[in-house]
Amino acid sequence: MEKSAKIYVAGHRGMVGSAIYRKLQNEGFLQIITRTSAELDLRNQQAVEEFFDTEKPDYVFLAAAKVGGIIANNTYRADFLFENLAIQNNVIHQSYKTGVKKLMFLGSSCIYPKLAPKPLKEDYLLTGLLEETNEPYAIAKIAGIKMCDAYRAQYGCNFISVMPTNLYGYNDNYHPQNSHVLPALIRRFDEAKKSNANEVLIWGTGTPMREFLFADDLADACYFLMQTYNEPNLINIGTGEDLTIKDLALLIQKVVGFKGNITFDSSKPDGTPRKLMDVSKLHALGWKHQIELEEGLNLAYQDYLNKH
Numbered sequence: 001m002e003k004s005a006k007i008y009v010a011g012h013r014g015m016v017g018s019a020i021y022r023k024l025q026n027e028g029f030l031q032i033i034t035r036t037s038a039e040l041d042l043r044n045q046q047a048v049e050e051f052f053d054t055e056k057p058d059y060v061f062l063a064a065a066k067v068g069g070i071i072a073n074n075t076y077r078a079d080f081l082f083e084n085l086a087i088q089n090n091v092i093h094q095s096y097k098t099g100v101k102k103l104m105f106l107g108s109s110c111i112y113p114k115l116a117p118k119p120l121k122e123d124y125l126l127t128g129l130l131e132e133t134n135e136p137y138a139i140a141k142i143a144g145i146k147m148c149d150a151y152r153a154q155y156g157c158n159f160i161s162v163m164p165t166n167l168y169g170y171n172d173n174y175h176p177q178n179s180h181v182l183p184a185l186i187r188r189f190d191e192a193k194k195s196n197a198n199e200v201l202i203w204g205t206g207t208p209m210r211e212f213l214f215a216d217d218l219a220d221a222c223y224f225l226m227q228t229y230n231e232p233n234l235i236n237i238g239t240g241e242d243l244t245i246k247d248l249a250l251l252i253q254k255v256v257g258f259k260g261n262i263t264f265d266s267s268k269p270d271g272t273p274r275k276l277m278d279v280s281k282l283h284a285l286g287w288k289h290q291i292e293l294e295e296g297l298n299l300a301y302q303d304y305l306n307k308h
């Protein structure tokens with residue numbers, strides 16, 4: 001990407017989009033185009049068409065999506081399917097129509113079959129049934145991968161798909177019900193500490209395993225792949241390391257400094273038992289994460305404290 005190129009970061013106020021925006025600014029890009037969802041609703045086909053016709057971006061990072069944790073995905077099943085399909089259909093199709101040089105589509109590790117062998121290799125896509133709690137979101141993301149590949153095959157578009165693992169970082173969503181586990185627990189432990197509560201409740205059994213990547217590391221990987229990777233199919237972005245939700249809770253408890261107990265609410269869903277990514281393809285290209293989990297948790301907790 002040339003430093004003077006017009007780069008559209010869709011979703012620039014979100015956790016991932018804001019990290020990509022910071023990365024591009026730090027690298028000296030001069031024309032980063034942004035719109036909030038209030039200014040440009042990406043579900044609106046006509047508005048997206050007008051925006052692309054007017055702005056004609058050279059490069060697109062598609063980091064706008066309807067996003068949430070296990071309960072949000074399971075509760076708003078129609079919204080997660082419809083909104084994500086609409087956003088990605090509009091952005092990918094208009095990128096083709098206006099001659100965007102390269103587009104990056106962000107998927108998620110939940111596109112892999114629930115019981116696929118671990119670690120999850122890219123070629124396990126569509127080899128089995130999906131996890132029920134986030135099936136609508138995963139179906140939309142799989143459609144996004146297939147759209148990028150179809151536009152590459154039929155029209156020669158350089159559209160690539162990356163699959164990040166579970167993410168956390170600056171500008172995360174700390175909603176008590178709708179957020180992902182890591183920000184939810186930062187908030188719950190912090191509130192328990194401040195109110196001198198005796199215990200913190202963790203959803204599920206604590207036995208599922210998850211892999212976590214700091215969003216600024218993800219942005220760095222996205223930037224790296226945008227410069228170097230021009231292939232169909234998908235590429236995983238993660239750390240290659242995971243831990244149980246119980247161990248994550250104990251680590252967050254330590255970082256926050258909560259002295260009470262933790263208990264488990266097994267009436268809440270566990271979701272996928274494990275979704276560790278195989279990151280050998282990314283490592284072979286020469287990229288590896290920098291920020292380890294405990295360091296990232298301290299950074300995220302400071303960001304939470306600054307804003308709450």
Ligand SMILES: NC(=O)C1=CN([C@@H]2O[C@H](COP(=O)(O)OP(=O)(O)OC[C@H]3O[C@@H](n4cnc5c(N)ncnc54)[C@H](OP(=O)(O)O)[C@@H]3O)[C@@H](O)[C@H]2O)C=CC1
Pocket residue numbers: 010011012013014015016017035036037038040041042043062063064065066067087106107108109164165166167168171172173180
């Ligand atoms: N968070 C995670 O753990 C993971 C995220 N991902 C993927 O990364 C990407 C970004 O996620 P993340 O940053 O966490 O999500 P956020 O919820 O933090 O940000 C999403 C952004 O999308 C924008 N957006 C949502 N709906 C619309 C719309 N209708 N029109 C225009 N913009 C819209 C929002 O814009 P505004 O602020 O202006 O309303 C918001 O800034 C997504 O594709 C997600 O699937 C993948 C794996 C894990």
Ligand SMILES: C[C@H]1O[C@H](OP(=O)(O)OP(=O)(O)OC[C@H]2O[C@@H](n3cnc4c(=O)[nH]c(N)nc43)[C@H](O)[C@@H]2O)[C@@H](O)[C@@H](O)C1=O
Pocket residue numbers: 067068069070071073108109110133134137165166167177178179180181182184185201202203204208210245268269270271272
């Ligand atoms: C990124 C990924 O995120 C989603 O999948 P998920 O990994 O299952 O998401 P999660 O972060 O919400 O939960 C992880 C684990 O943690 C447990 N857990 C404990 N206590 C809390 C808690 O307080 N909140 C939440 N949310 N989970 C909790 C929870 O029960 C589960 O076992 C997808 O829907 C999909 O959107 C997607 O791609």
